Amino acid sequence: VGSDDNEALTSAIIALGSSLSLEVVAEGIELPEQANSLEELGCELGQGFLFAKPMNSEALVEFLTIAGATADESPAASNAA
Incomplete structure (x- = not known):
């Protein structure tokens, strides 16, 4: 901070x-x-x-698809569990 x-x-x-x-x-x-x-x-x-740069809607869909595929492996996902 x-x-x-x-x-x-x-x-x-x-x-x-x-x-x-x-x-x-x-x-x-x-x-x-x-x-x-x-x-x-x-x-x-x-x-x-x-976390991410500004992006158009097509890039957002791709970003979320990739993020969803790797969410279980991310530190944030392990903290949420």
Whole structure:
């Protein structure tokens, strides 16, 4: 997440969303360290270039097909189990 101030603010936003029974989605995740920090802070959903670049609908179908075929082998799938 970065600095201590950024981590404190991010943690507060995640806690606020949780207290309101909202799903918090982190945007702009580009580095594995960011994803790990957000997960440790309790943010379970995220998007960003770390996961995929913007794509058209045809590329999305292919991406999801490949992702579905390998989901059982991914670290995220093993954490969800």
